[in-house]
Amino acid sequence: MSAIATSPLDALVSHMQESALLATTNNLLDWDQETTMPSGGLEWRARQQALVARMVHERNSSRERGDLIAAVESDGAAMADPETVALVREARRDYGKATKLPASLVEEMARVSSMAKHEWAEARAASDFKRFAPWLAKLVALLRKQADCYGYAAGGEPWDALADLYEPGCTAAYVAGVFDPLRPRLQKLVAELAASKRGPSNAFNDFFVPIERQEALSRFVAERIGFDFNRGRLDRSTHPFCGGTHCNDVRMTTRYNERCVNDALGSTMHESGHAIYEQGLPFARIGTPLGESVSLGIHESQSRMWENQVGRSRAFWAWLAPQLSAVIGADASRFSLDELYGAANIVEPGFIRVEADEATYNLHVMVRFQIERAVIKGDLEVEGIPSVWNRLYKDLLGLDVPDDRRGCLQDIHWSMGAMGYFPTYTLGNLYASQLFEAACAEMPGLVDGFARGEFTQLRAWLNRNIHAHGRRYSPSELVQRVTGKPLSAEPLMRHLEGKLRPLYGL
């Protein structure tokens, strides 16, 4: 221990960094469990994680943490620095979240969601929502209590308090305000594409490439777009994710399908976007809010931008096509550039959100938002979910949902007690489009550069404008600051219509 007096700010940062050392240790336990751990390790691992999580929570909700925050808040000299103001604002926010829930509610939520997750898996396998319904009802009751504890702005609704956990400042009214004008335009576009007789060829999506070679392609592309393999890894897992412990050790995973290169390629571009964000966070700020990502929506904007704005662009395929055969060790030369580009942009309404294309995806999210908002508000009983779900799929996507497994039981989120989460996926798509338009405006040859394998410019722009700030700005401030405008549906629609209509001969 040093005898030198530390400033209140240094003391707060040390206290937060020690939490982060433990929290990131739990991240490694997670990653290892998903990718590496033998099955026999499960029981002890669960106990390890529970203990570390408890230690982190105790520290983050401790009286000491509160006192340290208050000390910085009342340190006039320190608060003259706007970065410190932002750090303390976010520290105060986190401390509030950590202390507002009574321990009994936290424990009850952990207990019920653990069982609900299990019941959901069983119910999904049996395609039987009735089996899951009582558990979801319990969760909804607990989520309402949570929302009351966290609180929300006057004129708002309980859902806002839940969404704020994932997207600071996000409210149902805000989401509805962005989604409402988007919905009819997406429906119209999807209907027009479906009616077209001149869609792109899907042939490349049935081209056999062994998994080892697809993995080589994933590594090749991830590295070229800017993932730093000295500060990260790419492995395999059942569900792709981006984890790891901190900006210098970011671990993403992909899953492979021998019959569809675009599955793994799209997934790798997506996770690389998340990973490049994590690698772009400032190591000097590690453990503090200024070294953390700002929200799930902004995080998703990074993954979606690399997956969609870059990875589904004609320029990207113009770069990849000539070297594709060499990287995958199979002759792909019979596919023209148009066929490759087209195969990455097939639009087709389906039942499953995680398999959805870029255009229909957001309609899936709107269904979930509408339902969870109504459920939390008390306008919809849990028992009524399947019929509303099925009606909305008919209205929005023109589909008759055949069973609950392919309907309202398909996602794990609600069973984990996560409501207020789904809209961040579409917010991510909206942010991605608006940020990418700003990048293109600022760097006129940007997209042309993709065709020459030049991705550094975009990555550096994102590093500078998004990643380096950590949580200094709120998501909406960040968008306003970088694009000069509040979030709007226009850039996403311009992106989708501008790309998909020509591809479908419209």
Next chain:
Amino acid sequence: MSAIATSPLDALVSHMQESALLATTNNLLDWDQETTMPSGGLEWRARQQALVARMVHERNSSRERGDLIAAVESDGAAMADPETVALVREARRDYGKATKLPASLVEEMARVSSMAKHEWAEARAASDFKRFAPWLAKLVALLRKQADCYGYAAGGEPWDALADLYEPGCTAAYVAGVFDPLRPRLQKLVAELAASKRGPSNAFNDFFVPIERQEALSRFVAERIGFDFNRGRLDRSTHPFCGGTHCNDVRMTTRYNERCVNDALGSTMHESGHAIYEQGLPFARIGTPLGESVSLGIHESQSRMWENQVGRSRAFWAWLAPQLSAVIGADASRFSLDELYGAANIVEPGFIRVEADEATYNLHVMVRFQIERAVIKGDLEVEGIPSVWNRLYKDLLGLDVPDDRRGCLQDIHWSMGAMGYFPTYTLGNLYASQLFEAACAEMPGLVDGFARGEFTQLRAWLNRNIHAHGRRYSPSELVQRVTGKPLSAEPLMRHLEGKLRPLYGL
């Protein structure tokens, strides 16, 4: 928190298990760093490990732990159970070790050994002992202080206190008593083998097999001898080791040399022996001394037994030979059983301990024991190590050491502040031979079974007689209990002479 009153024993076990949850988390951080972590993760990882280690130490040396131990010690009913007596005896021992060193000495040791390890690596690269000598001198001074803090029996010497960390109850006098009669017999055997003109063929040790195929062989053999892949893994690393977090998640590694199948095979058998011990510890006792391995020497006996008594036996090769070509995907049929068996048993004095064969290995260990004992006692100055080292290599192995790199700088142990450690390697060989003789006496067809791929009998015997006890018995008690005799050099000499003399036509 439960409101039910817990017994003093339950409270102690809970307290120890919580330490174990954290300590095994650090084990995973270690394993990950050695096998998986990208290089960029180093700085943060070091901080994670330091924090977790500090938390474990604080807990293990806490007043609370001491009070819990005392409460069980004075609980007459609990102490009626001999298992509890053993548990508390070992808990008291660990608590003593954790509390006897002043924090300042622990920190000084960590600081100096961290720098000494770095200086050792540089000195070894430059083959310049003078560069390392001042650091080793500092370490020796600290080790003497450590020994004073730990204490040792009257009539003993400071080295005993250090050795006791690795091999409970081990003293220099005990080691010398076992080593002294062994030394001339080993020297005589090695000299006779060297003089023989009829040694086995070394040809199989220059047979090219790609690393992937050798890995398949390693997995095949590890599984057959009893390593449970549902409760463990086999990966690659620069230096083979056996780590993991607990009996249900044991992680061993091997390194491969394309030109020598026996390198990886021997290494895999060795690490499998360690791993099978770990997997054999009782999960119900996890976190307590009854769920931990008893000593480094006994641990090494398990690795050496599978590596040497099993893996270098004619019966083992009689089983492996007919299927070797299929497993390694290369035609090894031109090697006769005698050639395969012989290639695993080449004896040849060399400078490097870790490359040594079964017969000369122990002479390498004796050099180190003699030197570190004299240094700790004060009979030898650090500066004098190279000349004593070189003289002993001449006397014991008949070799002229060409430089310090291949001489007294070859091992990392001393630079880490580990003195008292080396003899456990030879104790392991001695225990292995004596235990294996007992196993053979109890199960007459044991070795014949190896030729039919039957290894379960030996593994079950070791599980029952060694693994299941954890630290219930001391190493010497365990040997006495299982073999009916105190440790002696005879079984090792019988094993080596009985095998090697015929192989060398003597």
